Amino acid sequence: MKKYCNMNFNLINYKLIKFIKSINKIKDLPKDKCIEIAFIGYSNVGKSNTINALSGIKKIAFTGKKPGTTKLINLYQIIKNFYLIDFPGYGFSNISLKNKNKHTFLLNKYIKKRKSLKGIIILMDIRQKLKKLDINIIKKTIKKKLIIVLLNKADKLSNNKKTIKKKYFKNEIKKYNNNINIQTFSSINNEGLKILKKKINIWLALNIHLLK
Numbered sequence: 001m002k003k004y005c006n007m008n009f010n011l012i013n014y015k016l017i018k019f020i021k022s023i024n025k026i027k028d029l030p031k032d033k034c035i036e037i038a039f040i041g042y043s044n045v046g047k048s049n050t051i052n053a054l055s056g057i058k059k060i061a062f063t064g065k066k067p068g069t070t071k072l073i074n075l076y077q078i079i080k081n082f083y084l085i086d087f088p089g090y091g092f093s094n095i096s097l098k099n100k101n102k103h104t105f106l107l108n109k110y111i112k113k114r115k116s117l118k119g120i121i122i123l124m125d126i127r128q129k130l131k132k133l134d135i136n137i138i139k140k141t142i143k144k145k146l147i148i149v150l151l152n153k154a155d156k157l158s159n160n161k162k163t164i165k166k167k168y169f170k171n172e173i174k175k176y177n178n179n180i181n182i183q184t185f186s187s188i189n190n191e192g193l194k195i196l197k198k199k200i201n202i203w204l205a206l207n208i209h210l211l212k
């Protein structure tokens with residue numbers, strides 16, 4: 001455990017990333033005995049771009065200018081038994097209510113039931129405010145300690161504004177969950193990428209027995 005927490009995060013070769021499949025049912029995920037890190041958040045906040053930034057491969061995860069780019073749950077493997085999961089964004093107004101409810105149901109079920117879920121990365125646009133569906137997720141994950149909030153698109157703000165917004169998000173989020181680590185992030189200039197990799201290293205270290 002100690003060895004992995006102190007491990008040089010560059011030792012995990014994210015470039016080995018492989019797209020495995022797109023699914024729309026939890027039962028199509030791998031056997032529930034692996035390590036999964038889920039990327040969740042509103043549409044267009046930059047979840048797919050963050051997977052690309054992490055892997056260093058620009059187009060492994062499909063990204064788009066318009067919200068609603070990721071329509072299915074996409075599964076990426078880094079090494080055996082270690083997966084990154086790209087969720088469709090919530091709150092996208094252009095999909096039918098039926099599909100919206102289906103997405104919410106899937107995400108809630110996944111968070112509640114999935115044993116392999118070892119880390120949750122919630123992305124938010126740093127320029128916006130803490131929103132309702134993020135609060136719902138934060139409340140639901142209150143007992144799960146392995147969460148990081150990435151305040152993405154930090155490249156769009158000055159250092160001064162970034163500090164103000166980080167403080168704002170910290171104060172708002174702590175009303176619901178005091179256990180959440182909050183980082184500024186940008187998949188354009190890689191701000192926060194090292195910290196994210198370190199965090200994932202710790203999550204892996206805590207579950208190292210599953211990596212065999």
Ligand SMILES: Nc1nc2c(ncn2[C@@H]2O[C@H](COP(=O)(O)OP(=O)(O)OP(=O)(O)O)[C@@H](O)[C@H]2O)c(=O)[nH]1
Pocket residue numbers: 042043044045046047048049050062063064065066067068069070071087088089090152153154155156185186187188189
């Ligand atoms: N400036 C800036 N733009 C970003 C950043 N991350 C993502 N974007 C842009 O935001 C848009 C959406 O990015 P995606 O990664 O597709 O967002 P998503 O959260 O996966 O969206 P959905 O799949 O619709 O849920 C794209 O135009 C990206 O170029 C960032 O850190 N900085």
Ligand SMILES: [Mg+2]
Pocket residue numbers: 047048049062063069070086087088089
């Ligand atoms: Mg996406």
